[in-house]
Amino acid sequence: MTATRWTAPGGAWIVTPAVAGERFAKARASGATVTLVDLEDSVAPHDKDLARERAAGFFATADPAGPLSGVRMNALTTRAGLRDLIALAEYPHQPPLVLVPMVESARDIEVAAAALDTDGHTPQIWALIETPRAIEKAPSILAAPRLTGVLFGAADYAAVTGAARTWQALLHARSVLANSAAAAGIAAVDSPYFDLADTDGLRREAEQARALGFTGKAAVHPRQVPVINDAFQPTEAELAQARAIVAARGQTGASITSVHGQMVGAPFYAAAQALTERAGHQPT
Structure with missing residues (x-):
């Protein structure tokens, strides 16, 4: 059996836009295990610089006794992503966790680690897997030595493949990630459930993800957090x-x-x- 490399956080992860500083406190108080400040999809291109500036404040005010804080940066294949790495490396308060989107190679993890690791700080680095190519290469990506865990990006994966965002349609991708993560000894966190009004659907999908081997699930709103936490708590x-x-x-x-x-x-x-x-x- 393979032992996990890190004590990986389970339960609910919540993502909040870096430009929406007024939401930071609410996200931290939501009960989520991990609170991510987002530089990527929720931030318009003209607001990227502002988002990096406000994200620095997010980590400066983080409570060490509170939820694990992290950042979702932009993809390393974009200029915004490269600027993110430079900015993150210069933050006076370093992010404990960095989520790298659109990962398609173990090299992406090596690049992020090379830019962010210092003698006094080695952040958890998580890969956001959201393309068919990444699913095909999942075993090699997830074996990257500096990788802590993997998060499934269902929305982008479904958009690229033309698949429906249903459990059955995305079961193969989820199964590959759960198996590859277990083989690498790292944690896997499931994609958000995007229908805010469908609490029963959220609970059902969270329970299915847990049954498949995922340790947690991302939330898009604080009201989803208790449902996810409950689903990942053993009965x-x-x-x-x-x-x-x-x-x-x-x-x-x-x-x-x-x-x-x-x-x-x-x-x-x-x-x-x-x-x-x-x-x-x-x-x-």
Whole structure:
């Protein structure tokens, strides 16, 4: 089995435009595990410089005891992305997490790390996978040594492929990312659910993502955060079963035993132990 390289944040991630400084406090208070300030899609081209300036203030005022803060930069294949790297490297308060969009090569991660890593700071670097080429190359991209995790970009992927933004239509891409992330020992976070009025649909998709192996899901509005957090929190029944498996293994020391009438072996024990540990880090 492959161990994760980082203690990866699960549950809800929320993205807020860097130009909308008045929303920063609300995003941080939403209950999300990760709060990203956005320099990319939510910022118009003529506002990019303003967004970089305001994003610097976002990290200067971040509470170390609050949610993990990060930035979604522009793609490295754009001038805006290159300017982002220069600006981020010069921030007096460095972003703990950097999400790189439109990643299609492990080289993108190497470039970001080379620009941002210093003797005193090595940010978490996450890849936003959102193109067919990236799905094809996912195993090599996700094996990049400096990569912490991967986030699926369903909207761009569906636009490029012509696929519908439904669970079934995007199941192959999600499955590839979940499998490649597990093989690389890193976390995978699912794409946002874009229908703000459909809470049931959000919960259903979040539960499906968790069942597939994703550790969290992005939110586009604070009202989605509690639904996502709840979906990624183990149920009492799941926790009780996991704890019983861990306890049985500890009591018997056997590689195969019976718990509640079910034969369980090493894979069951590993999954149960991971579930109980993860539950201790999930937002409530």
